[in-house]
Amino acid sequence: MARTGADVVIEALQREGVDLIFGYPGGAILDVFDRLYLAGDAFRFVLTRHEQGATHMADGYARVTGRPGVVVVTSGPGATNTVTGIATAYMDSVPMVVITGQVPSSMIGNDAFQEADVTGITRPITKHNYLVKDVDDLPGVLKEAFYVAASGRPGPVLVDIPKDIQKKACTTPYPASISMPTYRPTYEGNLNQIRKAADAIKASARPLIYAGGGVIISNAADELRAFIRKTHIPITTTLMGLGAYPDNEPESLKVLGMHGTKYANYAIQNCDLLIAVGARFDDRVTGKTSEFAPKATVIHIDIDPSSISKNVLAHVPVVGDVKDVLKKLTDLVQPPDISAWTAQVAEWKRKYPLAENGGDGKGIPAQQVMRAIDRISAGEAIVATDVGQHQMWAMQYITCTRPRSFISSGGLGTMGFGLPAAIGAQLALPDRTVFCVSGDGGFQMNAQELTTAAINNVPVVAVIFNNAYLGMVRQWQELFYDGHYSMACLNRDINCPATCTNRKGSTGSKSTCPPYRPDFVKLAEAHGCFAQRVTKTDEVEPALRNAVKVAHEKKQPAVIECITAREDNVFPMVPAGKSLDEMVDSLV
Amino acid sequence: MKHTISLIVRNQFGVLARIAGLFSGRGYNINSLCVAETQDPDCSAMTIVTSGDDKIIEQISKQLNKLIDVLKVVDFREKEYVERELALLKVNTTAQTRAEIMQIANIFRAKVVDINPKSLTIEATGSETKILAMIEMLKSFGIKELARSGRVAMARN
Numbered sequence: 001m002a003r004t005g006a007d008v009v010i011e012a013l014q015r016e017g018v019d020l021i022f023g024y025p026g027g028a029i030l031d032v033f034d035r036l037y038l039a040g041d042a043f044r045f046v047l048t049r050h051e052q053g054a055t056h057m058a059d060g061y062a063r064v065t066g067r068p069g070v071v072v073v074t075s076g077p078g079a080t081n082t083v084t085g086i087a088t089a090y091m092d093s094v095p096m097v098v099i100t101g102q103v104p105s106s107m108i109g110n111d112a113f114q115e116a117d118v119t120g121i122t123r124p125i126t127k128h129n130y131l132v133k134d135v136d137d138l139p140g141v142l143k144e145a146f147y148v149a150a151s152g153r154p155g156p157v158l159v160d161i162p163k164d165i166q167k168k169a170c171t172t173p174y175p176a177s178i179s180m181p182t183y184r185p186t187y188e189g190n191l192n193q194i195r196k197a198a199d200a201i202k203a204s205a206r207p208l209i210y211a212g213g214g215v216i217i218s219n220a221a222d223e224l225r226a227f228i229r230k231t232h233i234p235i236t237t238t239l240m241g242l243g244a245y246p247d248n249e250p251e252s253l254k255v256l257g258m259h260g261t262k263y264a265n266y267a268i269q270n271c272d273l274l275i276a277v278g279a280r281f282d283d284r285v286t287g288k289t290s291e292f293a294p295k296a297t298v299i300h301i302d303i304d305p306s307s308i309s310k311n312v313l314a315h316v317p318v319v320g321d322v323k324d325v326l327k328k329l330t331d332l333v334q335p336p337d338i339s340a341w342t343a344q345v346a347e348w349k350r351k352y353p354l355a356e357n358g359g360d361g362k363g364i365p366a367q368q369v370m371r372a373i374d375r376i377s378a379g380e381a382i383v384a385t386d387v388g389q390h391q392m393w394a395m396q397y398i399t400c401t402r403p404r405s406f407i408s409s410g411g412l413g414t415m416g417f418g419l420p421a422a423i424g425a426q427l428a429l430p431d432r433t434v435f436c437v438s439g440d441g442g443f444q445m446n447a448q449e450l451t452t453a454a455i456n457n458v459p460v461v462a463v464i465f466n467n468a469y470l471g472m473v474r475q476w477q478e479l480f481y482d483g484h485y486s487m488a489c490l491n492r493d494i495n496c497p498a499t500c501t502n503r504k505g506s507t508g509s510k511s512t513c514p515p516y517r518p519d520f521v522k523l524a525e526a527h528g529c530f531a532q533r534v535t536k537t538d539e540v541e542p543a544l545r546n547a548v549k550v551a552h553e554k555k556q557p558a559v560i561e562c563i564t565a566r567e568d569n570v571f572p573m574v575p576a577g578k579s580l581d582e583m584v585d586s587l588v
Numbered sequence: 589m590k591h592t593i594s595l596i597v598r599n600q601f602g603v604l605a606r607i608a609g610l611f612s613g614r615g616y617n618i619n620s621l622c623v624a625e626t627q628d629p630d631c632s633a634m635t636i637v638t639s640g641d642d643k644i645i646e647q648i649s650k651q652l653n654k655l656i657d658v659l660k661v662v663d664f665r666e667k668e669y670v671e672r673e674l675a676l677l678k679v680n681t682t683a684q685t686r687a688e689i690m691q692i693a694n695i696f697r698a699k700v701v702d703i704n705p706k707s708l709t710i711e712a713t714g715s716e717t718k719i720l721a722m723i724e725m726l727k728s729f730g731i732k733e734l735a736r737s738g739r740v741a742m743a744r745n
Contacts, residue, residue, distance in 0.1 A: 123606055124613045128656040131601060148656060182598055182659045306650035 002169035005135045005161060006031035009099060010039055012142035015174055018070050020061060020427060021045045022054035026074020028114060029101030031166035033072075046427060046456060049448035051078050053420040055085020056446065059094050060384060060424030064404045066219065068095040068149045069424065075101045076114030079160075080121065084414060086156045087125040091411025092240060093217060095154035097145050104164040105133065118160050127155030135168040143175045152185030153304045154217060185303060189320030189328060196316050197275075197299045198332040204273035204297075206341040207233045210256065210285075213240030213410070214278015214302060214322050216403040221245070223326035224277070231335045234345050236264040238279055239391075240410045243400035246379075253349065257285035258574045259392040262352035265572075265580040267345055268293050276300045278322045281311040282411070291579035301325045354396050355571065360504060363565040364537045366390055366465050370397035372541040373435055373463065376548065381433040382407065382425050386418030386442035389471035392570040394437050416445025422460045423453050423557075433548055436462040440520070441470045441490055447523065450557060454528030459551035462524075463544065464561045467568075468516050475569045480576075491516055504567045516563075524559035531559040590619060591645050592664040592671065592741045595634045598657040599625055606655060607634070616640065616648055620738030622673075631659065635741045668744040674737040675719045676701075678709045680730035689729055696722040707732055 003011075009032050013021070021043050025033045036045055048054040051073045058069025069089075073082055079100040089096045103112040119131045128148050130141045141159060149157040201207055215224055215237075221244055228235060228251055235245050236253040247254055256264040268274070274296040279285070286292040289311050300307075300314035301322055308317045318325050359365025370393050373383065383398055384407040385391040391408055400406045407425055409417040422436035443464050453460055465471075468491035477485050489500070493514055500506065502513040524531035530550045534543045540562060547558035572583040597603050604623060611618050616638055623634040638648060645663065652661045679689055689708065693700060698712035712722055716739060723731065 119602060120605065123602070123609050129602070133601065180656070183656050304654070306647065306654050310647060310650075 004031070005132075005138050005166040005168055005170055006035045008135075008138045008170050008174070009142065009161070009166070010035045010042075011174055012139065012146070013043060013070065016146045017067075019044060021070045021072055022048055022057045022061075022424070023072035024048055024051050024054060024074070024078060026076075026078045026101060026114070028075035028103055028163050029072065029078070029099075029166075031163065032099070032101065032161075036072075046452065048420070048452050050446065051081035052085050052416070053446050053449040053452065055082045055096070055098065056088065056414075056417050056420035057424030057427070057449070057452075058096055059085060059089050059417075060407055060421030061428040062089070062094050062096055063407050063421070064382060064425045065428050066095075066217075066404070068097050068146060068154075071096065071098045073098070073100055074114070075103055075118070076116045078114075079118040080116055083121060083125070086122055086158065088409050088412045088414045088417060089156040090125045090127070092213065092409065093154050094156065095150040096156040097149050098156060098158045100158060100160050101166070102131070102160045102162040105162045106164070108162065118158065122158050125156070126158050129158040129160070131160045132162065132165050135165045135170045136172045138165065138170060139172050139174040143178055144180065147178050147180070148183065152183070186305075186319045187303070187321040187324055189301070189318045189325035191328065193316060193318045194325060194328050195332060197301075197318060197329060198334070200273055200297055200299060200316055201231065201233075201275070202334045202336050204336050205338060206271045207231075207273040207275060207336060207338060208267050208271035208296075209233050209235040209275045209277060210238075210268070210279055211235055211241045211244045211277045212238040212279025215241055215244040216278075218278060218303070218322040219403070220278070220323040220326055221403045223323050223330065227326050227330045227333070230330055231333060232342065233275070233336075233338070234267060234342065236260070236267060238282070238285055238410070239395050239408055241279065242395065242406040243403040246401035247399045248401060250346070253345065255395055256580070258287065259396070259570050259572065260285075261354060261396070262572050262583060263345065263348035265574070265583060266348045266352070269295075269579075269581050270344075271296050274298045276302070276314070277326065278302060280307045283311075286311060286580075287574045287582075288577060288579040291581070358393075358568050359565040360568055361565075363467065364534065364540060364562050366393050366564045366568060367397055368537050369463065369465065369540050369562050369564070370394055370437070372544055373437065374398045375541065376544055377433065377435070381405070381435055382422075382429065383435045383437060384408070384418050384422035384425055386436075386438035387413045387415045388439045388442060389475060389568070389570050390437055390439050390465040392472075415439075415442035418442060419460075419462055420446050420449045422462065423449060423456075423458050426458045426460045427456065433552075434460045436460055438462060438464055439471060440464055440466040440468060440516075443520070444518070447527070450524060450527035450529055450559070453557040457555040458557055459555055460557050461544065461547045461551050462557065462559045464520050464559065465564045466516060466520065466561050467564045467566045469566060471568075472570070474567065478567070478569070479573075502566070520559065520561040524557075529557040529559050530554065531561070533561045533563065535563045589641065590637055590639045592669065592739060593636050593638065593649065593652070594662045594664065594741050594743075595636070595652060595658055596626070596660040597623075597632050597634055598659065599630050599632045600657060603632070603657045606657060607636075607652070610651055610655070611638070611648075614647075614651065616644065620673075620736075622738040622740050635739055637739050662743060664741060664743070669741050670744060671715055671739050671741045672713055673716060673719055673739050675712045675723070676709060676735045677712070677723065677726060677731055678702075678707050678733040679726050680707050680732055685729055689726065692722070692725050698722065
């Protein structure tokens with residue numbers, strides 16, 4: 001029997017060392033699925049309950065392993081369901097290969113059944129994509145797809161394969177090596193630029209490291225640690241850079257930006273040298289860009305030249321792989337004399353810690369749940385978050401000491417990411433404890449994947465922060481829209497009064513708030529999980545510890561629903577368009 | 589400020605769409621775009637005229653370089669270059685005006701490529717300034733139709 005296009009797909013997956021595939025079958029991809037069936041246990045295929053779940057799982061897998069996540073789905077709606085997941089991976093530079101079936105070549109452009117212009121739709125959100133028109137191109141295309149996805153600045157790559165191509169005989173071998181004249185990422189930093197950076201560091205009095213996701217992608221945590229050991233320069237990380245350097249070390253200023261710590265933001269605004277490593281000066285970090293780090297000379301180390309001087313001017317740009325550049329820089333650099341600065345930064349850290357408590361006096365403060373997770377994790381667990389207030393509190397209150405342990409959709413901010421990403425991470429690393437922290441809103445967006453977790457014996461512990469609000473939306477409406485909670489309450493039904501009497505500061509009499517829907521405990525149990533509701537703060541830690549135990553013993557997902565404070569706000573906050581100096585601490 | 593950028597790209601399905609999408613997705617302006625195969629059938633040469641300040645042009649060049657299908661980007665801000673475009677104009681004619689129109693075409697070294705009692709079609713190549721000057725001269729006769737190719741550019745050595 002001839003080697004068909006579908007055989008080539010399987011061969012590519014084997015040659016690229018793929019062990020885990022996430023996906024969902026359909027008409028246009030049946031030939032590939034047939035070969036997967038015949039391949040037996042050569043791969044582990046995880047059948048999800050929505051293609052979006054498959055992409056987020058592949059994403060979680062890729063973030064914790066550094067290897068490309070692989071997704072196989074069908075044409076039309078199967079492919080369009082991957083768009084959000086692909087865009088999420090694109091914004092955070094996550095390596096991913098998405099293989100989509102397509103209608104037969106002769107029917108393309110004819111409005112065929114389950115046809116969609118997938119390459120057109122995903123062009124702006126993929127690092128690159130391919131429509132295979134000739135089966136003899138397929139081996140080269142797949143080799144290139146895996147290479148492009150994982151090299152340079154990683155990203156998602158899509159390969160669209162028409163059904164007739166999957167069936168045709170292919171005569172070209174799978175390439176042993178690859179050479180792309182049009183794609184040559186710069187890994188080695190220019191030595192002259194690195195020298196300039198070293199000189200700038202030696203001459204500085206108030207230097208600060210600003211480290212982003214690039215440090216983690218580059219696997220450069222050791223190099224960063226060596227650099228800090230030699231120079232003792234303080235460091236702040238982005239949401240994406242959490243774990244690049246242990247949070248609990250004295251040099252660490254935790255996270256900067258819109259919801260970062262006060263001391264990190266003060267350090268940024270007062271430093272005279274900013275060493276940006278694998279970070280892209282995103283607007284959540286900079287606030288008003290013209291007033292970001294106003295006193296600083298900027299060194300910018302990044303593998304992507306287009307990120308350099310895009311938002312903030314780099315005085316000393318260094319294009320290269322963070323791992324390579326940091327190693328060379330550490331060799332060349334001489335520690336600057338910064339004792340006054342170190343003392344100043346330590347003083348800010350002591351004077352402006354994050355709030356000890358939170359909450360509104362009624363429900364469980366989300367911050368305390370995060371602290372409980374932090375204690376249970378003891379730096380070892382993987383925490384995958386969804387998006388919203390809980391994500392910010394996780395960022396603030398969970399100690400990250402190692403890379404690839406804090407998984408969060410930073411760039412696109414995709415609600416519904418947390419649960420499938422946690423599942424993907426757990427499948428990648430079965431021996432770690434994996435928490436999913438999620439709001440009640442985001443959890444409902446991909447709750448169907450609880451069944452995927454149960455059926456695959458995935459012992460994730462999902463913690464739902466249920467305040468029956470889209471918390472972050474409600475916070476902005478409270479702060480900037482005169483408290484007009486427009487569609488922010490997830491529990492508001494037709495029987496609610498025109499003006500809610502369950503809100504803080506409301507003068508109405510008895511609360512008329514209906515019972516929360518869905519009943520997350522019943523929902524989780526329906527999907528085959530262990531589930532428990534917690535309503536008191538002192539019950540949180542025992543419930544979480546028990547959930548971890550049950551999950552790992554029974555090899556089953558666990559869902560702990562915490563009824564949290566309804567209207568708490570994330571502080572400090574840099575309001576949109578303001579500079580980092582203009583943090584607010586409270587509403588007054 | 590108008591800028592000319594020339595690119596060498598892989599001659600593959602979707603390349604033009606990706607480049608056009610890059611411009612529209614990031615809000616960059618395309619004033620004109622011209623592309624065709626080169627002597628190497630695997631490569632095409634593309635000339636784009638865009639507008640923006642220096643910072644924007646630098647970002648455009650960097651974003652174009654990032655594309656997998658793009659082999660080379662030449663930003664003509666710092667270089668001397670030759671630029672040409674092709675224009676086809678259909679000009680209204682009467683028995684009285686035809687001679688003058690043909691005289692004007694001759695001055696611009698343009699050719700008449702089609703003729704009928706009511707109009708004639710002129711083909712002209714040259715720099716943008718020359719093309720615009722000719723169009724200006726012929727406006728008063730009534731230009732029925734105008735098709736311009738957009739700029740093609742090449743660096744001087």
